[in-house]
Amino acid sequence: MFVRIVKMSLHSKFIADFQAMFDEKKSKIRNSPGCKLLELYQDKNNPEIFFTYSYWDKESDLENYRNSDFFKETWTQTKGYFNDKPEAWSVNKNVSLP
Template identity: 45%
Template sequence: MLIRIVRMTFRPEKTEEFLEIFRNSKDKIRAYEGCQHVELLQDLHQPNVYSTYSLWDSEEHLNNYRGSELFGQVWPATKTLFAAKPEAWSYTSVTI
């Protein structure tokens, strides 16, 4: 299982536009092969900062999505709304 977190800082006046993009694409992303979960988080103190938290069967599944037509529509539209460069992290769960 791959855990993917992407932190995005939006221009304040563009947050509603981003939320509309997310609303329109979340179910399609969730339905993408290998995606187990996608949720949107909002920073507690910075309302124009959001993160996506997603769970993927593998890095290959995430990369397949990142090469998909769907990603090719969602990401370019989202990128135009940024106030800062996005940050992304990939994790696996550790059992101790």
């Protein structure tokens, strides 16, 4: 399993639109084959910055999701909200203390 972290910076006028879109689509994202967890975070000091954390079984699961029509449509919509280039990382989770 690995974690995908995506940082997105949005125009403030689109924050509510982004949150509504995410709320509408979150279950479909989370139920994509291989996705084990999906979380959305908003920076406490800069409300324009959001992060998604998703846990995936295999890299091929993430790639299948990223190549889906659903992702392409969602990402196209999301890109219209950006005020800066998004950043993304795929990381291995080494330690987790519940």
